Amino acid sequence: MRPYVLRRLALAVPTLILVSLIVFSIMRLMPGDVVIRMVEGHAYAPTVDALRQELGLDRPAHVQYLEWVGGIVLRGDFGNSYWTRQPIWDEFVQRFPVTLELAALTILTSVVIGVLVGIVSAVRQDTVSDYVGRILAILALSVPYFGLAVLVIVLPAIYFKWTPLWTYVPFTVDPIQNLKIMIIPALVFGVTRAGPIMRIMRSALLEVLRQDYIRTAWSKGLPERAIVLRHALKNALIPVVSLVGLQMPLYIGGSVIIEAIFRLPGVGLFFFEALTRLDYPVVQSVNLIIAAMVVGLNLIIDLSYAFLDPRIRYR
Amino acid sequence: MAVAPAPVPTIAIDIRQLPRTLPWYAEVWVRMLRRKPLGTIGGAIVVLMLLAAVFASVLTPYGFSETNLRERFVPMSAAHWLGTDQIGRDLATRILYGARISLYIGFGAITVASVIATLLGIFSAYWGGKIDLFVQRAVDAWMAFPPLLILMSIMSLLGPSVLNITLVLGVAAGIRDSRIVRGVALSIRENTYIEGARAMGSGHVRVTLVHILPNVLPTIIVVATTGLSTVILTEASLSFLGLGVPPPYPTWGGMLSLAGLDHMYRAPWLAIWPAVALSLAVFGFNMLGDALRDLLDPRLKGGG
Numbered sequence: 153m154r155p156y157v158l159r160r161l162a163l164a165v166p167t168l169i170l171v172s173l174i175v176f177s178i179m180r181l182m183p184g185d186v187v188i189r190m191v192e193g194h195a196y197a198p199t200v201d202a203l204r205q206e207l208g209l210d211r212p213a214h215v216q217y218l219e220w221v222g223g224i225v226l227r228g229d230f231g232n233s234y235w236t237r238q239p240i241w242d243e244f245v246q247r248f249p250v251t252l253e254l255a256a257l258t259i260l261t262s263v264v265i266g267v268l269v270g271i272v273s274a275v276r277q278d279t280v281s282d283y284v285g286r287i288l289a290i291l292a293l294s295v296p297y298f299g300l301a302v303l304v305i306v307l308p309a310i311y312f313k314w315t316p317l318w319t320y321v322p323f324t325v326d327p328i329q330n331l332k333i334m335i336i337p338a339l340v341f342g343v344t345r346a347g348p349i350m351r352i353m354r355s356a357l358l359e360v361l362r363q364d365y366i367r368t369a370w371s372k373g374l375p376e377r378a379i380v381l382r383h384a385l386k387n388a389l390i391p392v393v394s395l396v397g398l399q400m401p402l403y404i405g406g407s408v409i410i411e412a413i414f415r416l417p418g419v420g421l422f423f424f425e426a427l428t429r430l431d432y433p434v435v436q437s438v439n440l441i442i443a444a445m446v447v448g449l450n451l452i453i454d455l456s457y458a459f460l461d462p463r464i465r466y467r
Numbered sequence: 468m469a470v471a472p473a474p475v476p477t478i479a480i481d482i483r484q485l486p487r488t489l490p491w492y493a494e495v496w497v498r499m500l501r502r503k504p505l506g507t508i509g510g511a512i513v514v515l516m517l518l519a520a521v522f523a524s525v526l527t528p529y530g531f532s533e534t535n536l537r538e539r540f541v542p543m544s545a546a547h548w549l550g551t552d553q554i555g556r557d558l559a560t561r562i563l564y565g566a567r568i569s570l571y572i573g574f575g576a577i578t579v580a581s582v583i584a585t586l587l588g589i590f591s592a593y594w595g596g597k598i599d600l601f602v603q604r605a606v607d608a609w610m611a612f613p614p615l616l617i618l619m620s621i622m623s624l625l626g627p628s629v630l631n632i633t634l635v636l637g638v639a640a641g642i643r644d645s646r647i648v649r650g651v652a653l654s655i656r657e658n659t660y661i662e663g664a665r666a667m668g669s670g671h672v673r674v675t676l677v678h679i680l681p682n683v684l685p686t687i688i689v690v691a692t693t694g695l696s697t698v699i700l701t702e703a704s705l706s707f708l709g710l711g712v713p714p715p716y717p718t719w720g721g722m723l724s725l726a727g728l729d730h731m732y733r734a735p736w737l738a739i740w741p742a743v744a745l746s747l748a749v750f751g752f753n754m755l756g757d758a759l760r761d762l763l764d765p766r767l768k769g770g771g
Contacts, residue, residue: 166604167604167607167608167611168608170604170605170607170608171608171611171612173608174605174608174609174612175612175617175620178617178620178621178624179620179624182621182624182625290505290750290753290754291750293749293750293753294746294747294749294750294753295742295746295749296700296703296704296742296745296746296749298703298704298707298720298723299723299738299741299742299745299746300742302723302725302728302731302738302742303738303739303742305728306728306731306732306735306738307735307738307739309732310732310735401610401611401612401613401614402613402614402615404613404616405613405614405615405616406615408615408616408619409615409704409707409708412708412725413725423616423619424619424708427619427620427623427710428623430623430624435620435623438616439612439616439617439620442612442613442616443608443611443612443613444611446611446612446613447611
């Protein structure tokens with residue numbers, strides 16, 4: 153297994169280089185000059201040229217690229233924000249726990265709902281509960297999470313005088329209060345993401361339940377609960393894991409919107425605020441860090457198949 | 468020991484006597500009506516949306532940015548079926564015109580995406596080798612970005628406009644979908660009739676256009692229809708964040724936007740109806756796309 157892991161790690165390097173090139177070129181080729189806005193709107197420097205020189209934007213693009221990548225590889229330095237001059241990495245690290253907690257709670261909600269409804273749907277195939285489950289999954293697929301979020305904020309406020317909690321409290325300060333704040337955004341986002349998980353759980357479990365070893369388990373006289381939960385579920389979970397892995401970019405992308413709506417001070421809000429100010433280095437580095445995380449996660453998920461299905465061989 | 472070949476019995480068939488068969492692109496709708504109730508409902512929603520978009524100006528007496536400060540926050544009534552907003556614009560009108568914008572961007576972006584996916588996918592599969600390896604690593608790298616993050620970055624640099632968002636969504640979806648087209652083109656390339664065509668002296672362009680493209684076409688149609696709901700949803704997300712379609716054009720995402728949150732507390736219909744319209748559209752395109760995929764190209768099934 154070790155050569156396989158090493159080979160996969162080596163393959164990730166060219167991907168990461170291409171990722172950095174793509175994000176760097178996008179940021180440099182597009183119109184929209186932040187420097188003009190900084191000088192004219194906010195008097196950051198006497199002239200546009202002076203600020204350009206100060207920020208190192210007067211040098212050729214390849215020098216800027218190499219300096220950016222070199223800083224990351226050699227010193228772990230992701231650059232500074234144009235506006236606040238603060239190191240991006242520090243800000244990212246400080247805000248990342250919020251996003252991680254949101255993502256973890258979202259994945260937990262969507263997997264718990266999706267897997268439970270999927271199991272019921274598969275075991276009671278073509279009954280009323282199956283149809284209800286499938287209709288719920290289609291609804292979850294169709295309702296946009298940001299629309300649901302707006303409705304969850306607006307409607308209870310009008311009819312029940314209830315609003316989500318707006319002031320963020322870190323988990324380390326008050327875990328209970330923190331969870332009270334996070335649960336609504338995580339539920340809203342998780343419910344809308346449960347649809348695909350339910351569908352794939354149902355079809356995977358149906359397929360596994362038709363296999364020979366399940367018939368053997370039945371003929372041994374095992375109860376249904378043991379057959380489904382202990383024998384079938386483990387194999388049927390493989391496509392669910394790979395789906396969650398494949399959809400990781402969607403979870404992260406969506407958390408930007410969710411954080412912006414519920415005013416959670418995570419990486420998403422950091423990114424969104426940087427975008428509105430055209431803060432290139434922040435946008436560029438956050439994109440790179442998150443893409444690198446996606447590459448890493450895909451790797452971990454590939455390796456985790458080994459635990460779920462030892463039949464998968466490494467070449 | 469030579470054996471004389473058995474005489475082949477001749478079969479006379481008068482093709483005029485055979486039952487008429489429809490071409491595949493017509494027959495698929497018949498099968499959809501018979502076998503795919505959800506797909507049919509989805510198709511009906513899409514047709515309704517198309518009608519709303521085409522006849523928006525006939526269906527409503529108001530203009531989409533026509534304000535009337537004497538009729539602000541009017542609830543649902545005979546004059547304003549879905550009520551009015553904070554500056555007295557008719558919500559039903561804006562939702563109808565919103566369908567126009569959504570479809571305009573949706574179909575525009577999907578057309579761009581299909582062209583790019585087809586060119587890139589067939590090119591990469593047909594040439595294979597180092598070219599394929601490089602193109603696929605670039606596609607890998609592109610797919611590592613959460614789509615919303617990179618699209619937000621590009622749109623904030625380009626500035627919101629209908630043309631920009633159509634092109635950006637189209638290119639992004641095209642790169643992603645090229646992976647699927649490539650997969651299908653790879654398997655078609657291995658067929659003996661491709662070898663035959665080449666042996667008969669067909670050039671690369673002829674092989675690609677006459678032999679590969681028609682066989683990839685059903686896949687492209689499936690990828691395009693299933694992609695439409697994603698494009699419409701992404702456009703709505705970007706407009707929701709103020710990075711998509713600029714005002715005064717009415718878009719469902721823009722109507723839900725946080726900028727109007729204070730008004731929504733006063734007039735909840737401003738939040739409800741755009742959300743309903745958007746969900747219905749996504750539902751319609753999802754169901755239609757799923758049904759078409761099952762009928763045209765069952766190989767693509769799976770993955771949520």
